[in-house]
Structure formats: structure tokens, C-alpha cells
Amino acid sequence: MSVSTLDRPLPRPLPQGEGRRKIRRHLRLWLWCYAMLLPVLAIYAFVRIWPIARTVMLSFYNWRLIARVRPFVGLANYERMFSDANFQIAIWNTTVYSLSIVLISTIIALPLAVVLARRGRMSAVYQTIYFLPVITPLVPMCIAWKWIYDYNYGILNYILSLVGIPPIAWLTDAHMALWALVIMGVWKVLGFNLVIFLVGIRNIPASYLEAASLDGANELQKFWRVTLPLLRPILLYVLVTATINAYNVFTQVYVMTLGSQDAPGQAVRVLVYDIYQNAFQYFRMGYASAEAVALTFIVLGLTLIQFRAFREREAG
Amino acid sequence: MTGRSPSGRALGRRDALALGGAAAAVAAIPTARADTHLTVWTGYPEIQPMYQAVAAEYAKSHPGVTFDFFSTTLREFEQKLSAAVPTGTGPDVYDIGTNISVNFIDNSLLDPNPPEIDAYMKSGPWDKFTVDFFTTDGKTYGLPFLEGSRASMYWNKTYFKEAGLSGPPATFPELIEDAKKLVKFDSQGRMTRSGISLRLSGQGSGIGEKFRYILEAAGGSAIERTPSGKWHNGYDNQAGRDALTFYVDAVQTWHIDDPKVLHDADAFATGATAMLFRESWVIGEIQSKNPNLDYGVAPIPAWKAGMPRMMMLQPEGVYVSGQSSNKAVAWDFVKFLTNPENGLRLTEMTGWLSPRQDIDWKPLLAKTPQFKTFVSPPADIKYYVEPVLTAWDEIETRLADRLTAAYVDPSLKGNPKNIAAAIHSMAQQTDQVLKDANLYGT
Numbered sequence: 001m002s003v004s005t006l007d008r009p010l011p012r013p014l015p016q017g018e019g020r021r022k023i024r025r026h027l028r029l030w031l032w033c034y035a036m037l038l039p040v041l042a043i044y045a046f047v048r049i050w051p052i053a054r055t056v057m058l059s060f061y062n063w064r065l066i067a068r069v070r071p072f073v074g075l076a077n078y079e080r081m082f083s084d085a086n087f088q089i090a091i092w093n094t095t096v097y098s099l100s101i102v103l104i105s106t107i108i109a110l111p112l113a114v115v116l117a118r119r120g121r122m123s124a125v126y127q128t129i130y131f132l133p134v135i136t137p138l139v140p141m142c143i144a145w146k147w148i149y150d151y152n153y154g155i156l157n158y159i160l161s162l163v164g165i166p167p168i169a170w171l172t173d174a175h176m177a178l179w180a181l182v183i184m185g186v187w188k189v190l191g192f193n194l195v196i197f198l199v200g201i202r203n204i205p206a207s208y209l210e211a212a213s214l215d216g217a218n219e220l221q222k223f224w225r226v227t228l229p230l231l232r233p234i235l236l237y238v239l240v241t242a243t244i245n246a247y248n249v250f251t252q253v254y255v256m257t258l259g260s261q262d263a264p265g266q267a268v269r270v271l272v273y274d275i276y277q278n279a280f281q282y283f284r285m286g287y288a289s290a291e292a293v294a295l296t297f298i299v300l301g302l303t304l305i306q307f308r309a310f311r312e313r314e315a316g
Numbered sequence: 317m318t319g320r321s322p323s324g325r326a327l328g329r330r331d332a333l334a335l336g337g338a339a340a341a342v343a344a345i346p347t348a349r350a351d352t353h354l355t356v357w358t359g360y361p362e363i364q365p366m367y368q369a370v371a372a373e374y375a376k377s378h379p380g381v382t383f384d385f386f387s388t389t390l391r392e393f394e395q396k397l398s399a400a401v402p403t404g405t406g407p408d409v410y411d412i413g414t415n416i417s418v419n420f421i422d423n424s425l426l427d428p429n430p431p432e433i434d435a436y437m438k439s440g441p442w443d444k445f446t447v448d449f450f451t452t453d454g455k456t457y458g459l460p461f462l463e464g465s466r467a468s469m470y471w472n473k474t475y476f477k478e479a480g481l482s483g484p485p486a487t488f489p490e491l492i493e494d495a496k497k498l499v500k501f502d503s504q505g506r507m508t509r510s511g512i513s514l515r516l517s518g519q520g521s522g523i524g525e526k527f528r529y530i531l532e533a534a535g536g537s538a539i540e541r542t543p544s545g546k547w548h549n550g551y552d553n554q555a556g557r558d559a560l561t562f563y564v565d566a567v568q569t570w571h572i573d574d575p576k577v578l579h580d581a582d583a584f585a586t587g588a589t590a591m592l593f594r595e596s597w598v599i600g601e602i603q604s605k606n607p608n609l610d611y612g613v614a615p616i617p618a619w620k621a622g623m624p625r626m627m628m629l630q631p632e633g634v635y636v637s638g639q640s641s642n643k644a645v646a647w648d649f650v651k652f653l654t655n656p657e658n659g660l661r662l663t664e665m666t667g668w669l670s671p672r673q674d675i676d677w678k679p680l681l682a683k684t685p686q687f688k689t690f691v692s693p694p695a696d697i698k699y700y701v702e703p704v705l706t707a708w709d710e711i712e713t714r715l716a717d718r719l720t721a722a723y724v725d726p727s728l729k730g731n732p733k734n735i736a737a738a739i740h741s742m743a744q745q746t747d748q749v750l751k752d753a754n755l756y757g758t
Contacts, residue, residue: 172575264720265519
């Protein structure tokens with residue numbers, strides 16, 4: 001027999017003094033907690049929130065690093081971006097780079113993770129090998145890759161020559177330079193994606209896969225029907241983090257365009273490099289800030305699209 | 317007699333206090349001197365050992381002064397200094413090009429030279445051109461430290477001899493013909509040695525600067541000053557088109573250079589190219605990397621017979637920060653750093669030239685005759701300078717971005733119309749940068 005709300009006895013009101021004391025006790029506890037959290041929150045706000053707010057603010061000014069007058073220009077910096085050829089090249093290159101990195105690294109890492117999840121004797125060794133690039137410092141690695149890509153003495157062209165492929169000017173050919181960066185980028189993030197997928201796969205209950213086997217599913221069917229759907233949250237995480245990281249690419253571009261034997265700057269111009277150049281070489285801090293805000297919105301937009309796409313699939 | 321002075325007067329409490337005070341004051345002088353610490357920043361890591369040697373020498377006569385040095389690559393240094401000086405975290409002494417110092421001067425971050433330094437600068441060690449270069453609105457800033465260009469042509473004597481060439485080319489048509497004879501390919505048609513190493517790839521204003529070697533020879537200039545004192549591009553003309561055509565043809569038609577082969581000073585020092593346009597510091601590189609290389613240095617050729625040979629001048633200064641708390645000592649050190657002995661030391665140790673005109677170069681030339689073109693260029697040479705403008709670095713860098721793509725663009729090969737369109741587009745960009753900086757005028 002169900003008891004309606006009205007049938008329930010009303011809670012006994014607390015005596016007036018006791019209620020106040022309780023509220024005061026709670027208030028004191030909250031205050032204490034927030035007071036304790038305040039230094040951390042203040043530091044967080046100072047190092048994370050304030051620079052972002054300041055960047056947004058600067059984007060409305062003609063703010064030059066070395067200048068006495070820094071006038072408010074409203075949306076002029078944003079308007080300028082639409083006619084700035086360098087910004088447009090940077091957007092295009094960054095998008096091509098990011099899409100390539102995210103797609104290629106995911107497509108390679110996922111099946112690799114399925115294979116390595118089987119806990120073979122060499123599984124741990126392979127995981128370590130794949131993960132090594134993730135923990136290796138980027139600048140020395142870029143220098144090493146410059147040698148790998150060297151037209152005359154690079155090992156990559158040597159390996160290609162063994163199968164009869166003529167040498168490729170990986171860095172100095174304007175059409176190849178961006179792809180050279182993509183190859184290096186995939187090499188760098190592959191291990192990270194792989195480990196994340198591996199963790200996800202190993203958390204899938206074995207009983208699901210056993211049930212699928214009993215139903216007669218082959219390996220491919222088990223992957224498509226069981227593993228992949230259950231990996232969706234992990235896949236979303238990998239896609240989102242890989243996209244954010246790829247859009248923020250800088251070090252590789254900077255190091256690999258430094259010398260006379262390196263990539264032509266314009267062929268591999270990416271957004272963060274363009275921001276850096278405007279900010280610290282041309283001292284146009286206001287314009288660079290506008291570009292940084294644009295980059296934030298681009299990445300935020302892409303992240304939301306990815307979340308939405310996955311949510312719609314789940315709902316479907 | 318104990319407790320009495322030699323004069324017989326007793327040493328009173330007041331005397332003792334006065335003596336104590338005097339002793340403390342005397343003791344305080346060395347303490348203050350010991351506290352004089354100068355930070356010195358340079359954008360030329362190869363010059364740091366010279367700075368250290370000069371500082372060690374200076375410290376012998378000024379035992380209280382200590383130094384702290386920092387150096388990094390020029391572009392990074394420019395950025396670091398530009399961020400540090402406005403925030404008051406910069407060094408006491410720094411060397412930098414006028415492309416950056418002009419910003420500091422414009423924004424009162426650099427003081428005019430003190431009267432005694434101003435008088436010293438104008439007393440004859442430097443020629444009028446150099447003094448004028450460091451003068452803004454009638455006031456001098458910094459002391460000239462090194463000549464950053466006087467770029468000339470390095471040529472490999474062994475290769476020239478092998479190719480049956482008696483000496484360096486005097487004009488660009490000769491250079492092209494010589495380069496065709498000097499370039500080498502392997503059996504598969506791949507270039508193994510370039511006829512001339514041009515700057516074709518990478519990033520940064522250096523590409524634009526090297527383009528100017530050709531552009532100025534052809535009779536153009538990156539920017540031109542108008543009678544109103546403003547500026548506009550100086551290469552949307554035949555000279556600009558000729559200069560770009562030279563590069564495009566060098567890579568795509570004559571095949572005397574190729575972006576794929578080794579370039580720049582390394583290429584010349586290792587014998588991977590027969591000719592190179594560069595500054596005097598390459599001599600230092602050759603001495604350290606391949607001292608047996610048989611090479612000569614000549615002025616960059618004339619565009620054609622009857623036209624002048626051109627040479628870029630790019631004096632760079634050493635400055636005392638307007639925010640330094642040790643200005644007197646810092647200026648004294650800067651004066652010492654730029655004296656004739658240390659000017660010679662700079663060139664001997666690094667290959668960079670001192671712009672002083674009172675240095676006796678004979679001992680250096682006896683040892684390294686290749687310096688001759690740099691320290692005493694032929695009389696017929698015409699000079700052009702690095703413009704002292706806040707927007708200059710941006711102009712050159714943005715031009716460089718476009719040039720690297722143009723050099724290898726197949727649509728420009730043998731197509732004067734496309735060359736003209738490419739140059740026009742680059743020139744418009746240059747004018748836009750000038751407009752943004754409120755420096756544009758016709």
C-alpha cells in the first residue's frame with residue numbers, strides 16, 4: 001500500500017535556537033572550507049583564468065609590446081584576420097595537420113591496441129616501444145627527425161631507395177613539408193592513443209566477448225559489435241585530446257623551419273606559429289591575442305561537435 | 317706615551333669615532349665596488365667568449381666589477397630583450413641591431429648617450445656615416461660595436477681552377493656562366509655541388525636580406541624614402557622583377573642551386589658549393605671547420621658591366637640600458653669593449669668586423685688575407701644600409717615568407733607576367749606593413 005505525500009507525517013520542526021545553531025555550524029564549516037580553498041583558487045585564477053581574460057582584453061587593443069600608446073580598436077583585430085593571408089594559410093595548414101594526425105593516429109592505434117590487449121609475451125615490450133616517443137623531449141626529437149628527413153643523408157630516403165623509390169625532399173619541398181610534420185606528429189602521439197585504447201579495451205568485461213563468441217561472432221564482428229561501441233567514451237576522449245593537441249602544434253614547426261636547409265616557413269605555417277610570430281617578432285600583441293581567441297573558439301567548436309556527434313550516436 | 321698621538325695630543329672619544337667612521341667609509345668603497353655587477357646580453361653566442369675575455373681584462377683594472385653573460389640565437393634574443401626591457405628586467409649592457417633599438421628609442425626605453433660618451437663617439441673613432449646611423453633626432457644612442465653585414469662573395473679557388481676559371485666573376489652574367497661550369501651532378505642527375513649557394517628555404521628575415529643582395533645590385537631596394545620622410549616599397553619595378561627572375565632561373569632553369577642540397581656557410585666550408593654571398597663571420601667558421609679550404613673573398617658582382625658593385629652596411633651597437641643601476645660603470649665597460657684593441661680582438665676571435673676606422677688591420681690581413689674585402693672594400697663600391705624603422709623586421713620577414721614559395725613555383729619559370737604579378741603582390745604587402753606602422757607615403 002502506497003502512502004501519499006499528504007499522508008506522511010510532517011517533519012518535526014526544530015526548536016528555534018537549535019536550528020539557528022545548526023545553520024551557523026554549517027555556515028562556519030563552509031566558510032572554513034572555502035577559506036582553505038581560497039589560496040588554491042586564487043593561484044588557479046591568477047595563472048589560468050587571468051591570462052585568458054587578459055588575452056581576450058588585449059584582442060580589442062592595438063597593443064604593441066614596445067609602445068607607449070595602445071589604443072582600443074574594438075573588433076579591428078578580428079576584422080583583419082579575414083584579410084590576412086598568413087592567418088588563412090595557418091588555418092588551412094593547421095586543419096590539414098590536425099585532421100591527418102587525429103585520423104591516422106586513431107586508425108593505427110585502435111587495431112594495434114586490440115592486438116596488444118591479448119597479453120602476449122612481447123606485449124609489454126611493444127607498449128614500451130610505442131610509448132617511448134610520448135615521453136621523449138620534443139626539441140631533440142625534432143632535430144633527430146630533421147636528419148631522418150635529410151634529402152642526401154637521411155635514413156628515410158635510404159630506406160626508400162632500397163625499394164627503388166627516388167629520394168624525396170621531405171622538408172624543403174613545399175608540398176611535402178607539411179606531410180613530413182604529420183608523419184612525425186603521428187609517431188609522437190601514437191603511443192599515447194594506443195595506451196588509452198588499451199586501458200579501455202582491458203576494461204571491457206570478458207563475458208561480453210565470450211557471449212559474442214558463443215553466438216558465433218568472428219574477431220572482426222566482435223570488434224565492430226562489442227569492442228568499438230563500448231570504447232566510444234574512450235574514443236571520444238582520444239579524439240578530443242588529440243584534436244586539441246594537434247591544433248596547438250608549434251615546436252615541430254619552429255624547429256623544423258629554423259635553418260637554411262629546413263622547411264619553407266610558409267609551407268608549414270600553423271596557427272600557434274603565426275600567433276608567436278605576430279606576438280614576439282612583430283610585437284603585435286593585440287592582433288596575436290585575437291588570433292589566440294579565434295584558435296580557442298575553433299578548438300572549442302570542434303570539441304563540442306565531437307561531443308554532440310557521440311551523444312547523438314548514443315541516443316540513436 | 318700610550319694613548320697619545322705622535323703630536324702629543326690625546327686620542328679623544330670624538331677622534332676615535334671620526335677615525336672609525338673614516339675607516340668604515342674606506343672599507344665601504346671596495347664593498348660598493350665589489351657589488352658592481354653587470355649583466356651583459358648578446359644575440360651572438362659566438363661573441364660571448366670575446367665578451368668574457370674583454371671582461372676578464374677589464375676586471376684586472378677594475379677588481380670590484382663582476383659580470384654575468386647571457387647569449388642566445390639572434391631572433392630569440394631580440395624577442396627576449398624586447399620583452400625584458402619594457403618590463404625593467406633587462407640587462408645593464410646589450411648589443412642589438414637598430415631594428416630593435418629604434419623601438420626602445422621611440423618609447424623612451426633607451427637614454428641618449430651621456431655628454432662624455434657623445435663627445436667620444438664624435439671624436440673620430442668612427443666615420444660620419446656610422447655616427448649618423450646611431451643618431452636619432454640629433455642625439456646619439458649606444459656605441460657602434462660590430463658591422464653586421466658588408467656581405468661579399470666567397471669563392472672556392474680549387475673549384476674555380478678545376479673549372480678553368482681564372483678568378484671571381486665581376487658581373488652577374490659572368491657569375492651565372494661560372495656557376496653553370498661549377499655545379500656538379502651525380503650519375504642520376506642529382507646535384508652534388510651547387511654553383512652558388514643562395515638562401516632558398518627556412519624562415520625569417522634572413523631570406524629577405526639575401527634577396528636584397530641581388531635586388532640592390534639590380535638597381536632596386538626593399539623600401540624607398542619619399543621626400544615627405546615616409547616610405548614605400550622600392551621593388552615593384554624592373555629591378556624587383558629581375559632579382560626574382562634571377563632566383564627562379566637559378567633554381568628552375570640554370571640549375572645552379574637546388575633547395576635540396578646543403579646550403580649556407582656549412583655548404584661553403586665543407587665544399588658543397590662553389591660560391592656564397594655572406595658576411596665576414598664565415599671566415600671564422602671556415603677556420604674552425606675546414607682551415608685548409610683554399611678560398612677567396614670578392615665583392616658581390618655588379619648586375620651588369622657599367623653598373624656599380626653594391627655592399628650592404630648594417631652597423632650594430634652596444635647599449636647601456638636606461639634602467640641600469642650601474643650606468644657609469646656600464647658605460648666605462650662599453651667604452652673599453654669598443655676600443656681599438658678589442659675591435660681587433662672581436663674580428664680575430666669571431667670573424668665579425670669592428671666598424672672603427674682607426675684599427676690597424678695589417679696583422680690580421682697578414683694572417684687571413686680574405687678579410688681584405690671586408691675591412692678595406694674597393695673604392696668603387698656603393699653602399700646601402702639597413703633601414704632604421706620599427707616595422708623593418710616585419711617587412712623583411714613577410715617578404716621572405718613569399719619568396720621561398722616563389723623561388724620554386726613552376727608557374728614563374730619563363731613567365732615574366734607571373735613574375736611581375738608575384739612581385740606586385742609582395743610589394744603591396746610591404747606597403748601594407750608600412751601603412752599599419754603609419755610609415756607609408758608616396
